[in-house]
């Protein structure tokens with residue numbers, strides 16, 4: 392059997408005195424869509440940082456496809472779709488340019504695009520239904536369209552693992568439906584997708600499995616089981632059993 396796409400083993404992360412992750416463990420197999428569910432501050436973004444090798448765990452270990460996460464990220468195996476708030480939208484970039492960034496890891500130092508790069512960008516734009524907006528400045532798009540641009544960047548990158556931070560917050564219905572279809576298709580073609588969200592409505596249709604977070608993964612099961620009210624209460628009640 393092949394290695395899991397993601398193995399997070401007993402990972403603890405602190406920022407100064409703040410404990411962001413406390414012995415978190417999660418295994419996601421290749422070809423799955425996993426939803427990470429938890430309140431603001433429950434450690435979802437920190438888990439992503441650990442998965443990308445951007446924070447050094449105090450304890451524990453992360454493996455992506457059996458290798459070190461920073462190596463895996465640098466070799467382009469991981470694509471990240473950030474929360475909208477963390478991006479400077481005034482920067483004058485066309486939609487096509489942002490998607491083309493997904494190809495940088497495959498280009499020479501001069502970043503001269505080859506036909507294969509242009510084809511990959513065109514296909515990714517088509518998949519997220521943004522072909523007609525390819526020449527627009529990214530700052531002129533709606534929130535949902537911007538998210539789709541980043542999903543297209545990840546597709547153009549041909550990353551094996553796609554991490555999405557709150558992809559549905561402030562997103563129109565069309566963008567949500569398009570992204571759901573695209574992400575399901577990614578999983579069907581052997582890619583692995585992890586989505587951090589506190590939007591529970593999308594989870595049933597989108598995810599094969601769900602992990603409930605409260606500084607650690609307190610439950611990892613089918614969306615049906617995880618979304619039972621008594622289980623959600625563990626993660627969404629400040630005094631719930633998930634918090635110590």
Ligand SMILES: Nc1ncnc2c1ncn2[C@@H]1O[C@H](COP(=O)(O)OP(=O)(O)OP(=O)(O)O)[C@@H](O)[C@H]1O
Pocket residue numbers: 406407409410411429430431432433434435436437438
């Ligand atoms: N750079 C940082 N410096 C100090 N504390 C931080 C830093 N980043 C996150 N934290 C804290 O770590 C904890 C976990 O934050 P994290 O961003 O991982 O949670 P989250 O579940 O992604 O939240 P949100 O849904 O609001 O993005 C929170 O208490 C947060 O305030």
